[in-house]
């Protein structure tokens with residue numbers, strides 16, 4: 001067994017123990033732990049001893065949320081809706097690396113898992129692997145750092161610089177109330193998966209992904225149609241092998257498909273969106289339409305909801321998904337007038353809103369975000385409210401536990 005470097009842990013507001021060898025080791029550094037990789041690139045910084053550490057920081061209450069999706073599938077948009085539910089805007093760490101991928105608000109810290117790429121752009125090219133390939137990512141470090149943050153311990157997280165394609169010096173991440181880990185692989189590694197209090201997968205069908213990519217990469221980034229097609233094709237085998245299978249583990253999946261309201265639609269503008277919610281998840285009770293557990297089909301268009309062609313259709317009912325019992329809420333079509341969304345909201349139950357009309361208010365507040373007129377925006381907002389509710393339930397339990405212990 002490697003000899004573990006014994007650094008003082010007195011300055012830490014936590015209890016740490018060191019055990020068997022692994023790929024990382026640590027030192028206490030002011031009031032946070034520094035995890036060093038033992039790869040050639042960084043071993044000079046801290047020797048090559050390797051240890052597993054177990055720490056607890058007493059009363060920490062970091063709730064960890066995982067959001068998985070392929071690149072360009074709406075993760076950033078979802079994150080903006082989620083942080084807005086908690087109030088306050090999310091911003092990159094002040095005074096830090098301008099190319100940081102991290103977003104911090106009062107309640108939430110969103111870290112991008114691209115920061116755990118172990119191979120930079122040149123390294124991937126040399127080895128002939130994509131960023132989706134697990135061999136291009138450091139899951140040991142991801143696990144150690146998410147675990148530390150969940151235990152209330154700050155970490156020095158690496159930064160993958162999307163501008164240069166290089167790995168930049170690390171940035172300090174302090175444990176937030178809610179930590180969101182978003183990216184390609186939040187549910188890939190079993191150890192990381194087990195740290196998640198709630199997980200979401202954005203499942204964008206190939207047709208829709210293509211339409212969104214064209215819109216962004218052609219219009220905003222000047223890429224050619226051919227290069228966009230080639231990039232999607234090149235990623236597909238690894239996407240199918242390593243990213244897509246994660247949806248079986250998700251507590252909620254937002255599936256985005258072409259509409260069924262327009263026969264043979266190939267424009268990809270009108271969307272059919274399904275919110276697949278796992279039953280039996282702690283602190284999460286699925287939303288329902290009219291009557292929980294029934295199978296419902298509802299066309300709300302008429303006197304109370306303005307709809308132009310091709311209209312709007314909602315469906316709701318129980319189903320199974322990868323062998324799990326789920327409830328599925330579906331919306332096909334798009335809203336003409338967002339202020340009329342209140343009519344739909346009033347027919348949905350278990351929304352975890354704090355007041356009547358909160359979903360509509362959130363949607364109106366971000367009417368300019370992509371997907372605000374369809375099920376993507378609606379369901380992202382609903383999932384955001386459910387995460388707030390989950391966070392409140394978890395923290396209420398943790399706060400109550402020491403009180404009960406004192407009483408006993």
Ligand SMILES: Nc1ncnc2c1ncn2[C@@H]1O[C@H](COP(=O)(O)OP(=O)(O)OP(=O)(O)O)[C@@H](O)[C@H]1O
Nearest residue numbers: 070071072073074075076077212215216370371376
């Ligand atoms: N709900 C939506 N409806 C329509 N278009 C959308 C929607 N969500 C995202 N898009 C389109 O996809 C693009 C990418 O969205 P976003 O930046 O949120 O994705 P991302 O997963 O964070 O991407 P990346 O990982 O590449 O940074 C947006 O510019 C927009 O054109």
Ligand SMILES: O=C(CO)[C@H](O)[C@H](O)COP(=O)(O)O
Nearest residue numbers: 070071114121131162165184
């Ligand atoms: O899938 C991705 C992130 O979601 C990127 O392709 C990956 O991070 C590599 O980034 P870059 O293209 O900037 O080198």
